[in-house]
Structures are given as C-alpha cells and as structure tokens.
Amino acid sequence: GAGVSQTPSNKVTEKGKYVELRCDPISGHTALYWYRQSLGQGPEFLIYFQGTGAADDSGLPNDRFFAVRPEGSVSTLKIQRTERGDSAVYLCASSPGGMSGYTFGSGTRLTVV
C-alpha cells in the first residue's frame, strides 16, 4: 500500500484480556519497528524486525508482550493479560533499511479498562 497501515485504530479492552495489534508496512520495507507512546511522552522502542526475525526485542517491557512477523511483511503485536498501564498509543514504522528514512503508521490507541 501507499503507507504504513495499523489496525485497529482504536481498541478498548478489559483488564486481563488478550489483544492483537496489526501493522501492515510499506511493501518492500525490510525493517519494521514497534513503539509505544504514553500520554505526553515521546515514543519508546519496543521491538525491531529485520525481515522475519526480531533483531532487537530489548524494549518489550515483560513477557506479556510478544510480536511476530512470520512472512517478513505484516507484523502483529500481541499483549496477554492486559493491564491498565498498557494503555497507550502503539506506533509502527517501516523502513527500507540502512540510512533510509522511516514511515510511521497512524497508531493504535489501546485503552485497558
């Protein structure tokens, strides 16, 4: 597609539930990033994929968070046993790699009630 697509744009879930957030990057972009942005803060790194593999998952806050990119294109961020503190905007970005720029999606606003 023309840009990075994230779905859903908004998600409200109950505490303890499981959620999946989807990112569809620009076709051909090998690098894909997930960031989390809390209100009034800058985005914080979660995980980075190069192709199908997670090249750096050091930003995932705990083992409730997991992400996959099985075919090197679409990625899914999975959050188990959601907590109210998980409420944030989850941003996805993709890049051709190297010193190329990034294209960001519009984000998924997750609210855990």
Place this chain on the structure above:
Amino acid sequence: KNEVEQSPQNLTAQEGEFITINCSYSVGISALHWLQQHPGGGIVSLFMLSSGKKKHGRLIATINIQEKHSSLHITASHPRDSAVYICALQGAQKLVFGQGTRLTINP
C-alpha cells in the same frame, strides 16, 4: 540522564513569528530525525540529518555533530504548524525519541 533532550517542552507564539526548537544529545549517532505529530494523528517525518542544514518550505533543520545539537526552525509560523515536534536519534538500528515540543501558534 536522557540521551536526548528537547527544549522548550511547550512553546506558544503568535502567527508569523520565527520559531526555534532545540535538541541536544549525548551519544554517537548516524543521523537525527525531526518528526511532526498532530493531535490524534500519526507521525510525519520532516527531516533526516547527518550533517549541515536542510530546508523544506518554511522549515529549516540544522545539526552540529561536534556540539551534539540540532535545531528546527519555522519561519512565518502559521496556526496549522501547531503540533508536537519530536527529535529522534538514529543509532545502528532503532530510533531514540525525545519527549517532544508542543508548539501552539495563535492566530
């Protein structure tokens, strides 16, 4: 200490004023990005800099690698420029973001 610091955190100005937003950092980088984020919207990439200066319309970005400092300037500011402007450092792989500067331009 944060690797990247932006100032000011909030800036309110009148339409037409010249705007400067600053970004200082403490680590080695391969590039620095300036990004724009509108309320409820996604992030738009404005500039990627590794040296010198870039200009796009009314926006100018400069970087001094030796001093580890970058500035974003907006000339003839307009209310539609109201947004959060974020400085982000590019290392080997991921971006490290500043906290952003919330800019409000009043008509």
